[in-house]
Amino acid sequence: MAEYVEFYVDQGTDFSAYVNLNDDDTNLAQNVYGYVITGKLRRSLVSANVSESLFCEVSDPANGEIYISLAAANTANLKPGNYFYDVKVVDVNSSNATSRLIEGIITIAPAITK
Numbered sequence: 001m002a003e004y005v006e007f008y009v010d011q012g013t014d015f016s017a018y019v020n021l022n023d024d025d026t027n028l029a030q031n032v033y034g035y036v037i038t039g040k041l042r043r044s045l046v047s048a049n050v051s052e053s054l055f056c057e058v059s060d061p062a063n064g065e066i067y068i069s070l071a072a073a074n075t076a077n078l079k080p081g082n083y084f085y086d087v088k089v090v091d092v093n094s095s096n097a098t099s100r101l102i103e104g105i106i107t108i109a110p111a112i113t114k
Contacts, residue, residue: 002086002100011111012076014069019087019102021064032089033061039068039087041078041106051083066101080110 001024009015021030039054052074059067068087086103090096 002103005102005104007104007106008109009070009075009106010109011078011080012072012114013111014072015075015106016067016069018059019066019068021066021101029062029064031062032058032064032066034091034093035061036090036092037066037087037101038090039085041083041085043081043083045084052078054085054087056087075108076111076114078108080108082107 003019003021005019007015007017021032022028023030035058037056037058039056040050041052041054042049043051052070055069055071057067059065066087083106084103085106087101088098089101090098
């Protein structure tokens with residue numbers, strides 16, 4: 001089951017976060033070596049259009065650490081408000097098994113100075 005995480009981002013600024021993943025059964029760090037990670041934002045759960053793609057990478061595979069980010073230019077293009085997001089992984093070591101790692105809401109706070 002995906003972990004629920006909320007983020008707050010100022011419009012027009014860089015956003016980045018490190019997320020550590022633990023195995024549900026053992027509560028130990030989940031080894032994410034060889035995983036391919038992607039993430040998307042949508043304005044609503046049923047929206048057909050992707051508002052933005054997250055930059056995602058495995059930063060420390062043995063300790064289950066992933067890095068996600070949005071550049072300032074990307075957050076500047078987002079309208080203020082809430083966006084639903086998720087980060088999915090494909091385990092290329094295990095028959096390309098796909099699962100959702102984290103999900104939640106990213107709130108974009110409006111920029112006054114542009």
